[in-house]
Amino acid sequence: MSALLELSGVTAGYGAVQALYGVGLTVGEGEAVALMGRNGMGKTTTVRTIARMLPATGGRVAFAGTDLARLPSYRAARLGIGLVPEGRRTFGPLTVSENLAVAARPGPWDVARVTRLFPRLGERMGQTARTLSGGEQQMLAIARALMTNPRLLILDEATEGLAPSVRQEIWAAIRALKGEGLAILLIDKSVREIAGVADRAVILERGATAWAGVIGALSADVADRYLGV
Numbered sequence: 761m762s763a764l765l766e767l768s769g770v771t772a773g774y775g776a777v778q779a780l781y782g783v784g785l786t787v788g789e790g791e792a793v794a795l796m797g798r799n800g801m802g803k804t805t806t807v808r809t810i811a812r813m814l815p816a817t818g819g820r821v822a823f824a825g826t827d828l829a830r831l832p833s834y835r836a837a838r839l840g841i842g843l844v845p846e847g848r849r850t851f852g853p854l855t856v857s858e859n860l861a862v863a864a865r866p867g868p869w870d871v872a873r874v875t876r877l878f879p880r881l882g883e884r885m886g887q888t889a890r891t892l893s894g895g896e897q898q899m900l901a902i903a904r905a906l907m908t909n910p911r912l913l914i915l916d917e918a919t920e921g922l923a924p925s926v927r928q929e930i931w932a933a934i935r936a937l938k939g940e941g942l943a944i945l946l947i948d949k950s951v952r953e954i955a956g957v958a959d960r961a962v963i964l965e966r967g968a969t970a971w972a973g974v975i976g977a978l979s980a981d982v983a984d985r986y987l988g989v
């Protein structure tokens with residue numbers, strides 16, 4: 761069976777600046793994969809390429825067996841990739857309820873289910889997104905992605921800059937989603953938290969896949985070489 765998401769030899773960049781030099785990774789159905797690497801190694805650029813916010817200049821990005829480069833973007837958007845981008849983007853002037861409504865697509869995830877996952881959102885349905893705390897905005901960003909009923913959820917630094925207690929709430933939600941069988945690609949700096957949810961890790965070094973393996977094989981040596989500062 762082919763993987764849900766499959767990248768091979770992906771290159772991409774920003775104008776004349778090349779950022780990706782050959783990224784390969786796969787995410788299978790129900791699998792959680794961590795995309796790791798030091799700052800500036802190409803994690804966010806890889807995510808942008810998967811979400812088609814940035815075109816791949818070479819290699820292949822396939823989702824559910826379909827080469828994304830062959831699809832017009834409006835079709836690619838409906839394939840089922842739910843992205844929670846870096847910096848938790850929500851619509852500030854809209855209420856929580858409106859933020860959820862505009863993201864909704866048919867499927868098992870609806871307002872009742874996302875508010876069961878994040879009860880705090882349920883208590884703030886009439887509040888505008890810009891008045892939420894950072895943690896609540898992150899919950900809303902994840903909830904919005906779930907409302908699209910994705911087959912793959914991509915989380916780019918979902919716990920960045922949040923208080924420890926809120927981080928714990930978000931990690932608990934991520935573990936619950938994984939437990940329900942949702943395929944997840946996640947970027948995060950906390951190796952300890954990643955180890956508690958990811959099946960496998962892919963490490964980028966200067967825009968290319970430098971290491972890939974099951975999470976248990978990520979030794980202190982590997983972490984030191986590719987993730988240490």
Ligand code: ATP
Nearest residue numbers: 774777778779797798799800801802803804805806
């Ligand atoms: P971080 O953990 O700091 O977010 P990252 O691994 O996500 O890092 P990217 O943001 O993908 O790294 O950056 C990869 C490379 O592309 C870096 O050299 C970066 O300077 C460059 N880059 C990123 N965004 C742009 C942009 N909009 N224009 C030009 N270069 C960019």
